[in-house]
Amino acid sequence: xxxxxRRATGVELESGETASAAVIVSNADPKTSFLGLLGARHxxxxxxxxxxxxxxxGMVAKLHLALDGPPLFTGLDSPGGRLLITxxxxxxxxxxxxxxxxxxxxxxxxxVVIPTLNDDSLAPAGQHxxxxxxxxxxxxxxxxxxxxxxxxxxxxxxxLERYAPGxxxxxxxxxxxTPQDLERKFRVTGGHWHHAEFAIDTWxxxxxxxxxxxxxxxxxxxxxxxxxxxxxxxxxGAAGANAARTILEEN
Numbered sequence: 030x031x032x033x034x035r036r037a038t039g040v041e042l043e044s045g046e047t048a049s050a051a052v053i054v055s056n057a058d059p060k061t062s063f064l065g066l067l068g069a070r071h072x073x074x075x076x077x078x079x080x081x082x083x084x085x086x087g088m089v090a091k092l093h094l095a096l097d098g099p100p101l102f103t104g105l106d107s108p109g110g111r112l113l114i115t116x117x118x119x120x121x122x123x124x125x126x127x128x129x130x131x132x133x134x135x136x137x138x139x140x141v142v143i144p145t146l147n148d149d150s151l152a153p154a155g156q157h158x159x160x161x162x163x164x165x166x167x168x169x170x171x172x173x174x175x176x177x178x179x180x181x182x183x184x185x186x187x188x189l190e191r192y193a194p195g196x197x198x199x200x201x202x203x204x205x206x207t208p209q210d211l212e213r214k215f216r217v218t219g220g221h222w223h224h225a226e227f228a229i230d231t232w233x234x235x236x237x238x239x240x241x242x243x244x245x246x247x248x249x250x251x252x253x254x255x256x257x258x259x260x261x262x263x264x265x266g267a268a269g270a271n272a273a274r275t276i277l278e279e280n
Contacts, residue, residue, distance in 0.1 A: 076240050099146070112141040161189070163185050222256065243259070
């Protein structure tokens, strides 16, 4: 990023090409935005400490399945909408506790959607895709993800099998994205798709941290509009809409 007289005035690409702009808006996570794109040299040391302390280690994996037919979930005529799979609140707590110490549960809580039930163009005729957010998957797993990836995926499939008997036999292909995969694939620090934890110190008016809340940053002309800003991630677009409103009011 180009900063002149303590104001953001443009961006410089990897090729060396530059582009000037009156306003720079970043949809990247706060650590990437401030420390990678802007650079700590343009920021107060206490502010960079707060950015460095943001808890950005992801705890959710993404599982994609290609199936040769619609999965049949016990007790449901049609598995439309979003399915929350877990036997109890205690099971969620137990899975989280294991992840805190670098491991993962045998029975994994997850949120499941089958988008092909609403859009059949996403798969060949008669086939379906399933997408699941699987919890909890620590960013740093004991033994490393390369050696434990298969174990985690098998645990996730076994969990699905309890609620959709026979789904393993419908499997055509699968893709598992751990937090480390999400970090590499989408350049999100820590693979956290909300860009930072939701906690009292990094939430609501304080998101992502003091000095960078309400979409503004310590550098005039530079704004945040991503999941690291209020009210967080998802597909609602609220952070972007709010950032645009703030930018229009101030420029």
